[in-house]
Amino acid sequence: MASKQAQRIAARAQLQQRMAEKAEEEKKRRTVLWSLGGVGALVVLVVAAWITFGIVSGDDEDDGEAAEAPTTAPAEEEPAEEEPAQPTDGLPAQEVIIDSLAMSEPESGATAECEYSPSQGSEGAETPPATQPAAGTQEMTIETGLGTITADIDTEAAPCTAGAFTYLSGQGYFDTSQCHRLTTEGIFVLQCGDPTAREAIEAGMPEQAGTGGPGFQYAEENLPEDGENNYPAGTIAMANAGPGTTGSQFFIVYDDSTLSPANYTILGEITGGLDIVEEVADAGAM
Incomplete structure (x- = not known):
């Protein structure tokens, strides 16, 4: 069984690779901006010189008429500044750190055969036992x-x-992780379960949060019927990157939401603490 440390090392290596690629893209972007900036500065100097010459020449030629013109233009009212719109999908403004996540022992009885396969780029990763309660x-x-x-x-x-x-919880996989996404329009969810999200956020790259996983994936199950509010408030369900890519990321629905019924496994129902998620939602997204 893979250790929590080994899984986090693998996830961190993937994050660091993405961050290095991001840094290289940023370096290239800055180079282009510097080049454009140099050209822009030259254009500004030429235009400024032309305007200055035009003003001086105009004063010389139209001195008589200029004396009758008003010396200042009527004051214009400045438009009122509009407050920026609040984002409806982003990092929660209220930080949510998962100190620990624990599961009780499953009941004995029936079992199911599950197919866990390594996710892309994680070949050789340890997976849970195929036979599950x-x-x-x-x-x-x-x-x-x-x-x-x-x-x-x-x-x-x-x-x-x-x-x-x-x-995963038996290995402390979720411990000290950070919930990285809040949506407040259309659907109403708080998303968590990426072990690399906190590191990405603290590194100033929140856009990389939500890309980490346990190194394995599996198919969706327990899907709802199609219809309005098929993911009601209190549902805890699984996020994914497409069919068959469910991993460790999950979301808590804090207000009735309508989602595609073929995409997101319903894992269970919140029995306590939904008010905590509602308070996070009230604080908004960044």
Whole structure:
């Protein structure tokens, strides 16, 4: 079984590679901007010289008429500054750090066969056992700096997802991670579960948050029916990058939302602490 340290090292290596690529792109962009800036400065100097010459020549030729003109133009009212629109999708303004995430022991009984495969770029990564419990429910407890959030996990309906969380939480995979995305329009969710998000945010590259995962992926399960508000407030569900790419990132729905029914596994239902997520939502996104 892979250790928490080994998984974080692999995830961090991927993040550092992305950050290096980002830095190289930024270097090239600055080079282009410097070149454009030099040309722009030359154009400004030429225009300024032309304007100065025009003003001096005009004063010499039209001195009589200029004396009758007003010396100052009527004052114009400056338009009122508009307040910038609040972002509706971004890093939560209220920081949410997951101190720990724990899963209770699954119930004995039925089992399910799950197919966990290494995600792209993570060949050889350790994966959870293929055979997972598929009976009853488990309790998830998320300790955050803002309080405790609890959820009933539907192990019977989502055995592979529940098994992945039991496997990862047992290694402390989610500990000290940061929730990296809040949406406040259209859909209403707080997204967490990327072990590299906090490092990316602290490095000043929040756009890289949300790209990390456990090194393995699996198919969606326990999908809802199509219809309005098919992900009601209190749902805890799984994020992904497309079919079959569910990993460790999850989202908590704090207000009724409508999503494609074929995309996001419903893992369970929040039983306590939803008010914490609502307070984070009230603080808005950055």
